[in-house]
Amino acid sequence: xxxxxxxxxxxxxxxxxxxxxxxxxxxxxxxxxxxxxxxxxxxxxxxxxxxxxxxxxxxxxxxxxxxxxxxxxxxxxxxxxxxxxxxxxxxxxxxxxxxxxxxxxxxxxxxxxxxxxxxxxxxxxxxxxxxxxxxxxxxxxxxxxxxxxxxxxxxxxxxxxxxxxxxxxxxxxxxxxxxxxxxxxxxxxxxxxxxxxxxxxxxxxxxxxxxxxxxxxxxxxxxxxxxxxxxxxxxxxxxxxxxxxxxxxxxxxxxxxxxxxxxxxxxxxxxxxxxxxxxxxxxxxxxxxxxxxxxxxxxxxxxxxxxxxxxxxxxxxxxxxxxxxxxxxxxxxxxxxxxxxxxxxxxxxxxxxxxxxxxxxxxxxxxxxxxxxxxxxxxxxxxxxxxxxxxxxxxxxxxxxxxxxxxxxxxxxxxxxxxxxxxxxxxxxxxxxxxxxxxxxxxxxxxxxxxxxxxxxxxxxxxxxxxxxxxxxxxxxxxxxxxxxxxxxxxxxxxxxxxxxxxxxxxxxxxxxxxxxxxxxxxxxxxxxxxxxxxxxxxxxxxxxxxxxxxxxxxxxxxxxxxxx
Amino acid sequence: xxxxxxxxxxxxxxxxxxxxxxxxxxxxxxxxxxxxxxxxxxxxxxxxxxxxxxxxxxxxxxxxxxxxxxxxxxxxxxxxxxxxxxxxxxxxxxxxxxxxxxxxxxxxxxxxxxxxxxxxxxxxxxxxxxxxxxxxxxxxxxxxxxxxxxxxxxxxxxxxxxxxxxxxxxxxxxxxxxxxxxxxxxxxxxxxxxxxxxxxxxxxxxxxxxxxxxx
Numbered sequence: 001x002x003x004x005x006x007x008x009x010x011x012x013x014x015x016x017x018x019x020x021x022x023x024x025x026x027x028x029x030x031x032x033x034x035x036x037x038x039x040x041x042x043x044x045x046x047x048x049x050x051x052x053x054x055x056x057x058x059x060x061x062x063x064x065x066x067x068x069x070x071x072x073x074x075x076x077x078x079x080x081x082x083x084x085x086x087x088x089x090x091x092x093x094x095x096x097x098x099x100x101x102x103x104x105x106x107x108x109x110x111x112x113x114x115x116x117x118x119x120x121x122x123x124x125x126x127x128x129x130x131x132x133x134x135x136x137x138x139x140x141x142x143x144x145x146x147x148x149x150x151x152x153x154x155x156x157x158x159x160x161x162x163x164x165x166x167x168x169x170x171x172x173x174x175x176x177x178x179x180x181x182x183x184x185x186x187x188x189x190x191x192x193x194x195x196x197x198x199x200x201x202x203x204x205x206x207x208x209x210x211x212x213x214x215x216x217x218x219x220x221x222x223x224x225x226x227x228x229x230x231x232x233x234x235x236x237x238x239x240x241x242x243x244x245x246x247x248x249x250x251x252x253x254x255x256x257x258x259x260x261x262x263x264x265x266x267x268x269x270x271x272x273x274x275x276x277x278x279x280x281x282x283x284x285x286x287x288x289x290x291x292x293x294x295x296x297x298x299x300x301x302x303x304x305x306x307x308x309x310x311x312x313x314x315x316x317x318x319x320x321x322x323x324x325x326x327x328x329x330x331x332x333x334x335x336x337x338x339x340x341x342x343x344x345x346x347x348x349x350x351x352x353x354x355x356x357x358x359x360x361x362x363x364x365x366x367x368x369x370x371x372x373x374x375x376x377x378x379x380x381x382x383x384x385x386x387x388x389x390x391x392x393x394x395x396x397x398x399x400x401x402x403x404x405x406x407x408x409x410x411x412x413x414x415x416x417x418x419x420x421x422x423x424x425x426x427x428x429x430x431x432x433x434x435x436x437x438x439x440x441x442x443x444x445x446x447x448x449x450x451x452x453x454x455x456x457x458x459x460x461x462x463x464x465x466x467x468x469x470x471x472x473x474x475x476x477x478x479x480x481x482x483x484x485x486x487x488x489x490x491x492x493x494x495x496x497x498x499x500x501x502x503x504x505x506x507x508x509x510x511x512x513x514x515x516x517x518x519x520x521x522x523x524x525x526x527x528x529x530x531x532x533x534x535x536x537x538x539x540x541x542x543x544x545x546x547x548x549x550x551x552x553x554x555x556x557x558x559x560x561x562x563x564x565x
Numbered sequence: 566x567x568x569x570x571x572x573x574x575x576x577x578x579x580x581x582x583x584x585x586x587x588x589x590x591x592x593x594x595x596x597x598x599x600x601x602x603x604x605x606x607x608x609x610x611x612x613x614x615x616x617x618x619x620x621x622x623x624x625x626x627x628x629x630x631x632x633x634x635x636x637x638x639x640x641x642x643x644x645x646x647x648x649x650x651x652x653x654x655x656x657x658x659x660x661x662x663x664x665x666x667x668x669x670x671x672x673x674x675x676x677x678x679x680x681x682x683x684x685x686x687x688x689x690x691x692x693x694x695x696x697x698x699x700x701x702x703x704x705x706x707x708x709x710x711x712x713x714x715x716x717x718x719x720x721x722x723x724x725x726x727x728x729x730x731x732x733x734x735x736x737x738x739x740x741x742x743x744x745x746x747x748x749x750x751x752x753x754x755x756x757x758x759x760x761x762x763x764x765x766x767x768x769x770x771x772x773x774x775x776x777x778x779x780x
Contacts, residue, residue, distance in 0.1 A: 043750065077757055078757055078758070078760050080760035080761070081760055084760070084764070086764065091771060092767075092768040092771035092772065093768075094771075095745070095746075095749070095767060095768075095770070095771035096749075096764060096767045096768060096771065098746060098749075099746060099749030099750055099752075099753055099767055100753060100767075102750065103750045103753040103754060104753045104757060104760075104763075
């Protein structure tokens with residue numbers, strides 16, 4: 001009754017078998033593609049139920065538009081109401097307020113159209129793939145709350161390619177990201193300390209491992225990905241090697257720490273002094289407090305001694321250093337300083353004068369065979385060790401993958417195609433700051449290496465510290481709460497029309513919420529992070545949930561017959 | 566609090582008056598009994614032989630002499646007051662009459678109620694009866710456009726008529742508060758340029774719809 005007035009329909013008298021319409025929120029009243037749309041809320045739709053970043057659908061005539069709520073406002077059709085508001089405590093004022101709500105005084109929402117989807121005209125098959133919104137719906141189009149089906153249509157259903165990363169803030173519907181697309185570009189997980197970056201990273205890694213979208217190398221600075229990790233509040237969580245036994249191998253730089261934690265690593269990694277190049281030393285400029293001239297001195301040494309340069313420099317005594325400086329025209333003070341500072345490197349427990357390379361080769365072979373590698377740093381969690389090791393390993397992987405790709409390009413054989421490799425690095429701004437990004441392998445990978453099947457998963461709390469050129473190449477950004485303006489600016493580097501997302505980012509809770517935007521999702525979306533718990537473990541297990549395992553198992557009686565005969 | 570049960574009156578009710586003046590927009594009827602006209606704001610119906618029913622809303626009630634020449638005079642004296650006057654002057658029932666004006670708000674020519682004026686006004690001397698609750702429900706189900714014509718009528722206390730009509734119709738529908746709310750929203754649209762009038766009217770309606778106000 002009176003449905004045309006959209007009143008009285010909330011009394012539950014609708015026949016139960018009638019198709020339930022989408023909950024209508026309001027009607028479109030103005031807008032532009034550039035500035036966004038404005039919709040007036042219906043009297044029944046509460047302003048308070050609309051949150052920034054909510055996912056809504058506008059039903060146009062030819063297309064359905066998927067939009068994000070970018071602002072919520074109070075509005076009135078008559079300025080007199082606001083000048084003389086019915087604000088008294090009495091029943092009459094309460095009635096007046098209730099009548100005016102939705103007619104004279106109403107909420108409006110600003111919407112940013114992100115995607116549009118052709119609506120099937122009878123007989124014609126409409127496309128099921130949403131495209132970027134390039135026009136806007138006509139006046140008075142209805143605005144609906146997005147349904148589960150809409151989420152499926154836009155974000156896909158969990159399966160071969162799609163992996164559930166969370167739910168929308170106000171609904172219990174899976175939001176998926178496309179892992180195949182994710183691993184094709186470098187990605188970033190950003191957020192302040194303690195906002196759940198490592199959980200999100202674990203989720204992404206679990207997804208890529210489960211679906212086999214890429215093989216992972218994780219530089220695990222805080223030893224939290226391989227085995228059990230303790231977390232704030234929830235106690236211990238399972239590591240990747242426990243979730244995916246047989247698929248993940250753990251290497252360590254610190255076997256002693258591993259054995260103390262009762263972790264049995266699959267191998268330990270040692271670095272030979274002859275594997276350290278000038279590039280590595282330059283990258284350690286901050287950690288070793290090197291002078292500007294150190295790089296030139298190091299280059300001199302390398303020119304003279306080749307790969308052995310670090311060991312030879314460290315072995316020189318004062319006289320030899322003088323002679324060397326005289327002979328090569330180097331600066332004696334600078335050379336001496338470099339030698340003294342490189343001693344810090346030599347004392348690292350995993351650095352040996354010479355090594356047989358077996359451990360690094362073993363690590364790379366694991367990756368080549370499709371095993372995922374977690375490299376734990378144990379007690380060596382200082383940046384000096386992390387940067388040095390990560391850079392040396394990545395450089396070797398880089399050259400290996402480049403040559404594999406070149407082989408593949410010449411043979412065009414599917415068997416020669418290198419596996420997609422994703423390298424996870426923490427404290428990424430140390431590798432990818434404006435200065436380092438131009439010199440290190442990481443910078444090269446971030447800028448161009450997707451062509452060579454290698455991408456980065458950058459985990460960082462200070463995205464502003466990362467070179468803008470690198471940031472602009474980041475495919476998918478998953479961002480937890482950030483407060484610093486510069487960091488927020490950095491997130492939106494290279495994202496056009498993102499001004500409305502700044503507000504969304506600013507309203508994220510400090511835990512378990514994130515904004516996902518970029519290549520792997522069709523439109524930006526604010527999510528509650530999927531919980532990393534027993535249910536998740538079960539979902540990652542090849543056998544499914546324990547219940548599913550029981551139901552799939554052949555019963556004893558089916559094999560051996562019933563007991564009673 | 567549950568809404569009061571609808572006043573059930575499925576059969577057409579007995580006539581309450583007879584049409585003595587009819588225009589396209591308005592019907593004047595004389596009440597069958599002196600001093601017992603339909604209350605202000607009531608839905609009334611005049612049917613004709615052509616199968617057309619005209620819906621009106623009682624907007625004005627008046628009791629006076631039979632014609633303008635015979636004006637009532639004071640009859641009470643020597644302590645005879647009020648009811649006693651009628652008892653002592655039985656002729657009064659024949660020289661006085663009660664008339665009521667109903668504004669035409671819609672018609673039903675056999676295709677359901679429409680909130681537009683009928684093609685022809687009701688016929689003189691035909692009966693006026695109070696709409697049953699089913700008829701009132703069917704009519705209000707169509708919408709609230711009729712409130713607009715009530716609001717724009719002149720020479721009557723239109724806001725009072727609206728408030729009374731919404732209260733009575735709400736009771737007939739068995740949902741006084743919800744109905745008042747919906748009607749109020751329609752009125753807010755009609756009176757969007759005149760907030761002072763709207764506000765006064767809504768407050769009047771709030772007094773008439775105590776069920777919801779007590780929620």
